[in-house]
Amino acid sequence: MSIFGVKEQMDALVAELNQHTYNYYVLAMPTIADYEFDKKLEELAKLEQAHPTFADPNSPTQKVGGDITKNFVTVKHKWPMLSLGNTYNEQDLRDFDERVKKAIGDDFEYVCELKFDGLSISLTYENGILVRAVTRGDGTQGDDVTNNIKTIHTIPHQLKGKEIPAIFEIRGEVFMHRAAFERLNKEREELGEVPYANPRNFASGTVKMQDSKEVKKRPLDCFLYALNSDKQLFKTHWESLQTVKEWGFNVSEHSKLSKNMDDVLAFIAYWEEHRFKLSYDIDGIVIKVNSYAQQQELGFTAKSPRWAISYKYKAAEVQTVLEKVTYQVGRTGAVTPVANLKPVLLAGTTVKRATLHNADEIIRLDLHESDTVFVEKGGEIIPKIIKVNLDLRKPDSQPIVYLTHCPECGTALIRKEGEVAFYCPNDEGCPPQIVGKIQHFIGRKAMDIDGLGDETIETFYQRGLVAHISDLYILQEKADELKLIERFGERSIENMLKGIEDSKQMPFEKVLFGLGIRYVGETVAKKLARGIKNIDNLASASIEELTAIDEIGIRIAESIREYFTKEDHLQQIVLLKAAGLQFEVVENELLLQSDKLNEKTFVISGVFEKHSREELKAIIEENGGKILSGISAKLNYLVAGDNMGPSKLEKATKLNVPLISEDELLKMLE
Template structure:
């Protein structure tokens, strides 16, 4: 293949992987494979300067811009770092630095390269005024509201001595404990699991619901201070000052004075990093002196005074025992590679999801193949390849099942997706039990005493075939007490838990129903916007899509669910059992139509009420909360530290800007 064609193909592939990584948060290849591909393109472009293109991936930084957010141009570009997987290349970087500084002595700051999503915070007069993602390096998304929910981000600085205005950069991360909790919830709800904390942090930071962002437990670690009139002339001391102001600065940051110290730092953290509470994918080495940084300068895409060393992903080769096909609550069939146990990143790996039929086909897995399993920064094991050289001569390819492995029903392909599902919703045991398990879960009906194993026992004995049957379980009390391992106390706990669930609020009941594509947040929006189950059941697609964050796919799924006579019968039985089927009635004194038909955008921070309380007030008085400003916006409710872009847009469209005192007067009784 000629060079021009090679370059064209590499650019296409790298652009595609950039999009998957930064926009979709769904990378298809490892960081190392991406870096190797980028280095190959850089080499070819260097050898063929006549084929250079300003739009080549080598000339830009990948973008995570989400069009739902306002953008802000970085005062100083957020460049990427040159990186390597070789200690020798780190040593070469140090030798080049010494040569560029004409033999002048210099020290290096060694830091952890935390695996999250980059952020830039701007402070003015000691207060946070703006948080912007890295974006494409030139501009990023304003995510101030979400960042303000992160407890490790100071909103007002401590002590004194900070510049009147400065920027600090860092990484938004999701600690392992929070990541494990989040994935456990997603697994229970049969939502796709996050592959690693980086994807989870990036996805969380771009959520429209800041309350959900706060719940997920993001953290932030800071690593670079920028601005005029910085307190010190070197990077390390500046970060120590930032720590005094209230910023979380890694305690692993260390001042190094020789190549030997740098090498020891790498060797130590190559193993010790596994004990850290957050994910890391490497180390960063920076020239400490700011004057020397300035003299060393930048290339088009990275500083010459810093380099990233990336850890090798842990990889193991183990034999496939068999592929099982597992049916979830929604009927989706997932292939799972069952492996000979292998130690990887400190844990024994026995199973790894193969996700769907397309991945099984792409990997071309055969019976008893030797498979490469990786974790690296990933907590979830994944199959990355096959050792075809060791394949048995008579091994047959693994093929995706055509019928449900449990009930035998012919599988159907999910339109627009790679998933196959069993359509036998009311006769397939894993689907029936899965819906019951979901219903009794802590964040749904919170029925104590009934877990996964007990649900299976109740179903197998014929006592609970759907969620409404739970409310007749008391009629089987004697039989339950007679089961091995059960007794009066176990039965009491179950029956009491079911009784208490009658008081669970309607918005949680909506979530508990297992309506496809209706998660916790959407369930709350449906309940709060429509008020009761009858309104939800009878709402058309147009009425449903008028609710914030509900698109056609969700609306059609809701309508299809309630058009099914089986589901309607279950709803009526739940209603007769006393389950909450409407939002609590509000005191008329707390509600009015003063804001009827008015669309209001909320921005900034407030002193008299929280943002969520103001959103509730808007809805109670007939108004509608909207997230972005347009010609249809009636008011901008502005608090402190609101984004300047929102203010500018409201002003340009002549939209009235009101403060919280004005808003409260608008809704108060005459």
């Protein structure tokens, strides 16, 4: 290659890597695997070493992270947040071990830690109080995201413990658990929004949101793993990890003190096999020299510490054949393409399907019929196609063309400006939308109808017993038909009809959420109910009146206006009103409000004397408390009634979660 060709190659690599860095750190939407990025970076570094006169001073080999977003105050790090050198093989680790031994001898230990796949964060505490949280940014300075970070329950606002230094900084990784990621991503897809590729991107995007109230709705977590202070507080890193746990910090239980590199390699091998059993993603292992004195002796390069290195696992990836593309219609009409694959083993499970997200993804991949594709588990969770093996493409294969009409009802699909998803507008005539809408209506967060479940609704629809939400309220007239359904006896029918009758007492905000208006989630329904008071006001409200309500944007307002222009929807509301549902706010619902339970979490279990569980839930939420779905170490109180399940009691006792009675809960509000 000519000297000019080398210069062009280096410039092209710089431009490509800078774009990938921007996608990863700023947009939080990477378009290349870490392994491929590191290989390209390594290629550029070798070229720069061989041709230093052509090296770009702003080369990505000289940077740690990405650019700073302009939406937050920029803060300079007191201690630079350096990156670690990455390796993917045993020999590189052996070489690292030899370099350490050459510098400090054989008498040292390593600390092995999981490498969490999230967003690096630096927390500053003064007199035991959290005063600042800053992202890594470019390693020298980052974004001040303190208000957002304070919404994470595992990050203490005030520390408890002995001999806590007056000022110190602790670093960690903000991440999202897989279960939360899957639930929130499904909600995004149903609303026609772009799904995140993996939990890391979702966590990063959440931390950089402008509205901390929205951040609080998304369950983030954080592990802390590195302490910095002006005065050396501990002799070893391992000692610091044990102590900051006592101060109240969330430290991973899966770290290990290792005597030698063989120990380290055994730790790496163990977690390569077992990482999929964790509730969160890791992409490797971090290895650090334990002694702080030895760390100082080893020192730093311009970019990385010489006393630490990270071993990165390759993303689980396989090659298989695309058999066909099918389409799923969600509750809100969003149509999601799905790749049906020749079954293949990937990360311990057999994969037959992979998400394609939307039409743009099919175009980006240039997907053809019967293509041989590379599949990986995005964030080690959801299988996704990352690229096509063009060498194996059949010469006569045709491009996959996104369908134009709903696969369920044949209605022409719509794609609104600014949205990525196509959706079917026939919400009152499209079978999966009808079933999904009724299933949503009976759900726990909406009408919470006892005696009804998703499978029952599916059966009722197939038998012609329900085709609209309002049909639930005339099921008592079809008792003879209900008795013909297998495994649906008199007691089941009685319980179901009682549950339906009881649902007529659910407050307006629950009914409004249950209607399933596009973009109107649980929180938005509460805001609308309290701001607009009744369904008639909502049906006649203008865009301006709707957007004047707190947190109601133009997209939500337009969706509400569109909903009430459809005669089918108006007819349903007439029928539901006639059935006796609550379509206006009862004023005393709004009176009992305070912040006395702010930032406290509760689980309600059992039967109570003075209030129903739903009423207790409302009381807690109206006074700033939060209801959790299950018992965990994050739980502040278990509100215990009669006939509480023994497993919940056992778990709460094991985790030292306080048990309080109904009366004790009410006393907290006095």
